[in-house]
Amino acid sequence: MHYNRLMLRLLFLLLVGPALYAQTSSADALTSARALFKQGKFQDAAGAYRAIVNKDPSSALAYSGLVQSYLKADGISAADEASDQALKALPQSALAHAMRGAVYFREGLLAEAENQYRAALKQDEKCERAWLGMGKIFAAVSRQDQARESFTKAHTLDPDDGDAWYHWAVLLPFPQSVTELEKHLAEFRSSAEEERREREFIDLLKGIGNREIWVASGSIDQAEIKLDLMAPRPGVVLGLGLHVKFNNSSSAMLLLDTGTTWITIPHKLAEKIGAKKISDYGIEGVGDTGPAAGYFAWVDKITVGDVEFHDCVVHVSAGNNLNGADGLAGTNIFAKYLVTINFPEHKLRLGPLAEATSSSGETLVHPFDSKSNAQVFEFGHVLLLPARVNRSPIGLFVLDTGANSSSTTPEFARMAGKLHQVREPIRGVSGVVNQVFVLDDAALQFSSVSESVHSLPAFDSRSLSRQLGTVVSGFIGFSSLNRAKVSINYRDGWVSLSEK
Numbered sequence: 001m002h003y004n005r006l007m008l009r010l011l012f013l014l015l016v017g018p019a020l021y022a023q024t025s026s027a028d029a030l031t032s033a034r035a036l037f038k039q040g041k042f043q044d045a046a047g048a049y050r051a052i053v054n055k056d057p058s059s060a061l062a063y064s065g066l067v068q069s070y071l072k073a074d075g076i077s078a079a080d081e082a083s084d085q086a087l088k089a090l091p092q093s094a095l096a097h098a099m100r101g102a103v104y105f106r107e108g109l110l111a112e113a114e115n116q117y118r119a120a121l122k123q124d125e126k127c128e129r130a131w132l133g134m135g136k137i138f139a140a141v142s143r144q145d146q147a148r149e150s151f152t153k154a155h156t157l158d159p160d161d162g163d164a165w166y167h168w169a170v171l172l173p174f175p176q177s178v179t180e181l182e183k184h185l186a187e188f189r190s191s192a193e194e195e196r197r198e199r200e201f202i203d204l205l206k207g208i209g210n211r212e213i214w215v216a217s218g219s220i221d222q223a224e225i226k227l228d229l230m231a232p233r234p235g236v237v238l239g240l241g242l243h244v245k246f247n248n249s250s251s252a253m254l255l256l257d258t259g260t261t262w263i264t265i266p267h268k269l270a271e272k273i274g275a276k277k278i279s280d281y282g283i284e285g286v287g288d289t290g291p292a293a294g295y296f297a298w299v300d301k302i303t304v305g306d307v308e309f310h311d312c313v314v315h316v317s318a319g320n321n322l323n324g325a326d327g328l329a330g331t332n333i334f335a336k337y338l339v340t341i342n343f344p345e346h347k348l349r350l351g352p353l354a355e356a357t358s359s360s361g362e363t364l365v366h367p368f369d370s371k372s373n374a375q376v377f378e379f380g381h382v383l384l385l386p387a388r389v390n391r392s393p394i395g396l397f398v399l400d401t402g403a404n405s406s407s408t409t410p411e412f413a414r415m416a417g418k419l420h421q422v423r424e425p426i427r428g429v430s431g432v433v434n435q436v437f438v439l440d441d442a443a444l445q446f447s448s449v450s451e452s453v454h455s456l457p458a459f460d461s462r463s464l465s466r467q468l469g470t471v472v473s474g475f476i477g478f479s480s481l482n483r484a485k486v487s488i489n490y491r492d493g494w495v496s497l498s499e500k
Contacts, residue, residue: 063085079102099129132151181201184198213313237478245303267318267319281315343486396471397476401481
């Protein structure tokens with residue numbers, strides 16, 4: 001009996017042992033690849049995950065790590081190929097659907113991303129990456145409560161997922177937000193620019209604390225504010241200017257800029273009005289030089305027309321790099337109103353928002369239909385509007401009244417026609433763009449507005465795309481809007497455009 005039992009044990013080890021060893025080896029390989037990922041060595045992590053996939057094509061976790069590594073390394077094409085391969089190999093895997101959705105989101109294909117996230121949750125309602133993706137979709141369509149719920153679910157399902165951790169922590173109250181973000185930053189390495197932004201955000205949160213910012217005083221339901229055409233020299237028009245008063249002491253004419261947040265002023269004006277520094281901040285925008293030196297600062301009181309704000313956080317630029325303007329005024333400071341910019345009449349109107357309608361279960365990302373009311377996607381302070389050039393596919397363009405002309409990217413322009421390079425550089429907040437192309441005879445269509453442009457500039461905007469986490473295909477600037485009336489509803493995520 002003893003001999004027989006021994007032989008049975010040996011036979012069991014011979015049959016099962018290799019499988020157990022393979023499982024252990026695969027688990028160890030996943031752990032090693034995950035360690036490389038957390039160290040910010042994304043190319044090395046991708047190689048490690050690829051080796052696992054080659055040995056075990058059924059590993060959804062390895063495919064997920066591979067796609068995430070490619071995306072972190074900005075290898076969008078490689079991520080697209082890997083996610084497509086994963087879905088073909090594992091069509092019933094919720095994680096494979098979620099990772100395909102993550103790639104679509106990065107490519108600016110938000111409707112396709114939503115479809116994949118929903119497909120993942122239909123297969124497994126505990127798929128953490130699908131909840132993370134749905135949180136991003138909810139945030140983009142201005143459903144912040146649902147976004148918070150989705151990020152919380154994602155983090156609860158997998159507390160060790162760095163992306164879910166970060167998005168959950170950002171929406172926590174102070175000081176818990178700072179505590180969790182500092183832990184996240186210590187555990188998950190990333191690119192230098194991503195880590196810089198996270199440190200700057202943490203420092204800003206510490207400086208603000210529990211104070212509310214940009215608090216409107218009084219109960220003004222509507223207002224009309226005069227705008228002035230800003231033309232610093234003959235033949236050059238920057239856009240429309242807004243008269244702004246700081247601390248009842250100094251005034252400035254600031255460029256009305258839907259592409260920025262809050263207010264940006266130069267260092268000299270900040271000193272003059274007694275703005276108090278909160279923390280350092282790299283001001284990013286168009287240009288090849290990188291972030292411009294700057295900082296966040298407190299301003300006690302800012303008045304725009306009849307609207308008065310207290311406890312305001314502003315950006316301060318250390319240099320004179322504000323595109324020739326004395327400062328920038330973001331329209332998001334009026335987000336509690338319906339914001340209407342009447343370009344031909346040079347007027348800014350603030351009005352009450354209609355009662356919000358709540359609905360659940362419907363598709364969040366709507367198709368482009370060329371109507372006057374267009375869905376706009378909110379990425380922080382940046383508003384992205386679906387648009388096309390000639391017969392190109394739909395891309396996401398920044399609604400940017402602070403840009404004096406519209407533009408696109410070389411990659412997007414090549415889908416619309418032939419490009420040629422020009423020697424005229426474009427100057428932005430982040431310096432000069434040296435490599436500029438032009439697409440001739442372009443028709444830029446957004447909402448019900450279609451504009452024929454003799455020559456549409458095209459330059460690289462990959463830095464902004466990386467920052468937002470989705471592909472930006474261009475900018476809709478002042479030249480395309482100066483004959484229109486534009487209404488922005490930040491709360492519900494739509495823009496109405498009509499030509500006067």
